[in-house]
Every structure is written in structure tokens, then in C-alpha cells.
Amino acid sequence: MDSKALLAIVLSFLLFLAWHFYFGPAQPPPPQQKQAATTTTQPQTMPPPAVLPPAPPPKVDLSAQKTWSIGDSLFRMKIIAQGARERSFELLKFKQELKPDSPPMQMIRDTAYLPLEIELLFHKDWDLYRRPFTSDAPTEIKIAPGEPPRSIAFQSEIPGKIRLTKIFTVQADSYAMDLEVQIQNLSAEKLSDQMGLNFYFTPYSDSAHQTYNQSRLTFSTNGSNHDLGPKEFAKPDATPKPPYDWVAYQDNFFIQAIIPLTQGGYQAIPSVVTDETQHTQITRLVFLTDRFDLEPNESSSFKLRVYNGPKIIHTLNEAGHNLSAAVDYGWFTFLAKPLLVMLRWFYSYTHNYGIAIILLTIIIKIVFWPLTQKSYTSMQKMKKVQPKIQQIREKYKDDKEKLNQELMQVYKTYKVNPMGGCLPMALQIPVFFALYRMLNSAVELRHQPFALWIHDLTAPDRLNLGFSIDLPMIGHLDGLPVLTILMGITMFLQQKMTPSSGDPRQEKIMLIMPVMFTFFFINFPAGLVLYWFVNNILSIAQQYWINRHAST
Incomplete structure (x- = not known):
């Protein structure tokens, strides 16, 4: 399993923990017993x-x-x-x-x-x-x-x-x-x-x-x-x-x-x-x-x-x-507060926090454009040398020391870094969690609409179709999470456009990620789903631009 697949698993695990911690069913406090109120330290x-x-x-x-x-x-x-x-x-x-x-x-x-x-x-x-x-x-x-x-x-x-x-x-x-x-x-x-x-x-x-x-x-x-x-x-x-x-x-x-x-x-x-x-x-x-x-x-x-x-x-x-x-905002306060200031500034001109989130997403994408492009370029290079890497793995499968030496020589000869596609993506994870904490706690967004069925950017994404259902681990669904489903679809399209390593196991893992993310995001605030959806659209456009220029 290479670094890209490892990053996918780590990110999914972190989101799983966040989902359970913040969105798991609320546990009511224990019933108060008649003679067991509080034991406290009193003034001396x-x-x-x-x-x-x-x-x-x-x-x-x-x-x-x-x-x-x-x-x-x-x-x-x-x-x-x-x-x-x-x-x-x-x-x-x-x-x-x-x-x-x-x-x-x-x-x-x-x-x-x-x-x-x-x-x-x-x-x-x-x-x-x-x-x-x-x-x-x-x-x-x-x-x-x-x-x-x-x-x-x-x-x-x-x-x-x-x-x-x-x-x-x-x-x-x-x-x-x-x-x-x-x-x-x-x-x-x-x-x-x-x-x-x-x-x-x-x-x-x-x-x-x-x-x-x-x-x-x-x-x-x-x-x-x-x-x-x-x-x-x-x-x-x-x-x-x-x-x-x-x-x-x-x-x-x-x-x-x-x-x-x-x-x-x-x-x-x-x-x-x-x-x-x-x-x-x-x-x-x-x-x-x-x-x-x-x-x-x-x-x-x-x-x-x-x-x-x-x-x-x-x-x-x-x-x-x-x-x-x-x-x-915990560890991410140093990022979350400036992001909130920018969001409020965009709102002062647009008077719509949904549009403000879209503009903020574009700014973040521009800031990370060089890193993302470097990541995609590195993955393109890794794809080209993947056949040679597979040959070396097969040839030296019983000699781990020789295998590592030959792989390092290939990386040096073709000037590729196996972590090159992973690290730039990993650097964006703190921004995601800062946005999550900020969008989840910004009273400025409470009861603020975006468009169509999204009437509250701090509430989960739901299109009311006149039905409700209780699902295990997810809880009560009183509508269809349309934007969340669209986010999963765009994430799937982005994965299909991203250069693969040729490893069938890794490709299966990467295809499962959109399903996992869709599951995690069902109860996330609609504002955060909107950010991830727009980020996927921009990533697809960026990948299309890189693929087009790589073929010319």
C-alpha cells in the first residue's frame, strides 16, 4: 500500500472519529437521585x-x-x-x-x-x-x-x-x-x-x-x-x-x-x-x-x-x-478565526453566507493551487514509472533490502518522490478541520439560507420530500441530503480523473472513499458540505487543466 492509499485511510479514520465525537447520538445525563446531588469542596x-x-x-x-x-x-x-x-x-x-x-x-x-x-x-x-x-x-x-x-x-x-x-x-x-x-x-x-x-x-x-x-x-x-x-x-x-x-x-x-x-x-x-x-x-x-x-x-x-x-x-x-x-476552535483557532473574518468580509458584499463560503473556497483553492498542482504532477510521474516499479517488486520480492535499494534508484533516476502526491494533500487537512470547527460554531451562519432547499447553513443538508426515516449510526433523516449526495458524486468523478498508481487494491480503496465521505457528511452542517462540494468542482477543473496540458 503506497502513501496515497495510506493518506486516504488516515483521513477517513480522522473523519470517522470526528463524526462519532460530534454527531453521534446525544447521551442524556443520568437521572438525578434524591440524596445524591453534589459533593463539593467548601470554603475553609x-x-x-x-x-x-x-x-x-x-x-x-x-x-x-x-x-x-x-x-x-x-x-x-x-x-x-x-x-x-x-x-x-x-x-x-x-x-x-x-x-x-x-x-x-x-x-x-x-x-x-x-x-x-x-x-x-x-x-x-x-x-x-x-x-x-x-x-x-x-x-x-x-x-x-x-x-x-x-x-x-x-x-x-x-x-x-x-x-x-x-x-x-x-x-x-x-x-x-x-x-x-x-x-x-x-x-x-x-x-x-x-x-x-x-x-x-x-x-x-x-x-x-x-x-x-x-x-x-x-x-x-x-x-x-x-x-x-x-x-x-x-x-x-x-x-x-x-x-x-x-x-x-x-x-x-x-x-x-x-x-x-x-x-x-x-x-x-x-x-x-x-x-x-x-x-x-x-x-x-x-x-x-x-x-x-x-x-x-x-x-x-x-x-x-x-x-x-x-x-x-x-x-x-x-x-x-x-x-x-x-x-x-481548539488546535485550529489560529486558522479558524482568520477564516471567519474573511467569511464575514465576503458576506458584507454578497449578503449571502452560501456565496461567501463559495468565494472563501475559491480563495483557499488559489492559495493551495501550487501545492495541489505539484501533487497531481507527482502522481502523473509515478504513474509513468509504475510498470518498472512493479517489475522490481516482482523480481526482488524475497529480498527486501535489495528491493528498497532498487526502488530508491528508480526514484532518483526518474526524479520522482513517492510522498510527492501525499504531502501537499496532507497540508490541507488542518484547513479542512479549521473550516469544520468554524462553520459548525459560527452563530453568524445560524438560520442563514443559501439557495433552493438550503435554508440553514448550520443545519444538516435536507430536501424535504414529506418523509422521514431512522438509520443506524446516522440517526433521524427528515429529508433527502441532496447536496451531500452531489458532493459524493463529484468526489467520485475527481477520483476517476486523478492519476492512479496501477495498484488494484489502492484503486478500490480510493473508490470507497467517496462513499465513506458521503456517509460521514450526512449530518454535517450544510455549509461544510457546500465547501467540500465546491472544492471538488474546482479540483475537477484543475485536474482537467493539468491532464490537458500534460498530454500536449
């Missing part, structure tokens, strides 16, 4: 009792709750009086699903648990999350572009015990808001406790993206990101230790990030709770302060920044604290 200043998920609170009749609506051109947030908690957070520039009547993207799901819930660890009987909060602010607050930041204060009091104040500071044209939580001791005795601020997260991907778009909890510490899944929440030392740059619940396109603004004195504890009313598992994150001791009338506060929005690099940069590091 005052070891608290185990931080267990609270008992499911009674379902709040949201229609009966006084609600404040706060927003601008980017978002609309609703806060209810009970606990001054977020009832909803809508992204007005994005839709929940790709439907004409789809509501805006909802970052907070309607469950029994609502975020920004306050509890005191040693006074849970006060039920702070149920207490009504009041505010002098109007119930409808619309922030105009260019308007200075607005602060909205909510307050609740347990007479003779404590006063709680939540201050939301919202900026125009920003997905980030600041939150300050103040606690004042109204009693005649010292108050010693720890405050927990609870966040609850549920997946927010629509059905078209659930196959390959998995949610995760990410801790950023000292510039490094650490992803954590539900199975790891209860493992000792699995959760990174503070201080944190930020902690976020995110998928490929959207993120809910918490950025501590108060330095030190806290830790973040993840767990899983279950909403029994909807049979839904929810990721819970508690920001737990260290012990505080408040003398009578003394106050303490905790400040943080919350970002609810899309994973767009420049908007994440505006939130500060290195939040743009949430857009992480």
Missing part, C-alpha cells in the same frame, strides 16, 4: 452543610406576578416580583426556530426554577427566593441607543432580620448587564452566613441543531477554559477552583456567562436538578460567597456581570474579561 473559613438542590418550589403563576420588562434593540428581559428573578430573556435579533412565526430566541426556559435566585445557607427557612420584591421603576423600560446605563433597583425586607437589594445595570446595545446584590443586617445581633446566587440553565438549541450541538458548562481560569459535563459535577476536584475569569453555560451558538466583578470570596458549584412538572433536567450553578459577618445595620455586597447572547467575537469582547475566549 466556615464549612457549610452540603449544597443540595432545593426541593422543587411550587409552580409560580407567572400571569399573576407583577412583571418588569427591560430591554433595548437587542434583548427583552422580564423580571418577576417573587425573588426579583428573571422570567425570560429574549434575543430580538435571533429566532427560536427557522419558522416564519417563530418567537425570538429564548435564553431562559419556563421551568419551576428561575435564575438569579438568592438563598442564605444557614437561614434557608427564610425562603428568600419566594419573597416579593418591590421597585419604584416603571414596569416597561426601553433603553434607547446611545442612552447612558440605566440602573433598576429591587428591594425586599424581612422586618427585624435583613434587607435585600438587587440592582440591575443595563447598557444600550449590549447583551451584558451588571448585577449587584446587597444584604443588610437589620437585627440587633451579628449575622454570620454565606449567600448563594443560583443560576439555572437548560439547552436552547432548536431541533435542527440538537444532533451535533451539545451544551456544556465552561470554567475559565487564568485564561484557560475547562469544560464540564453533568457526569463530572459530583466528582471530587473536577470543578476548577476560583478565581474565575468567567463561568458559562454555552453551546455552539449562544452563551450565558457569569463574570465575577467582586474579587475573591466566592466559589462556583455545579449540580443537576429536575423539574418534576416538566420531567426536565436542569443545570444548576451556585455562586457561593465565603462567610460574612455583619454587625447590626452593616451591609455586604456581591457584584457580577451577566452576558446572555450570541457567541459573536466582537460582542463578547465588549463584555470584557476575555469572554471572547468562549469562541474556542
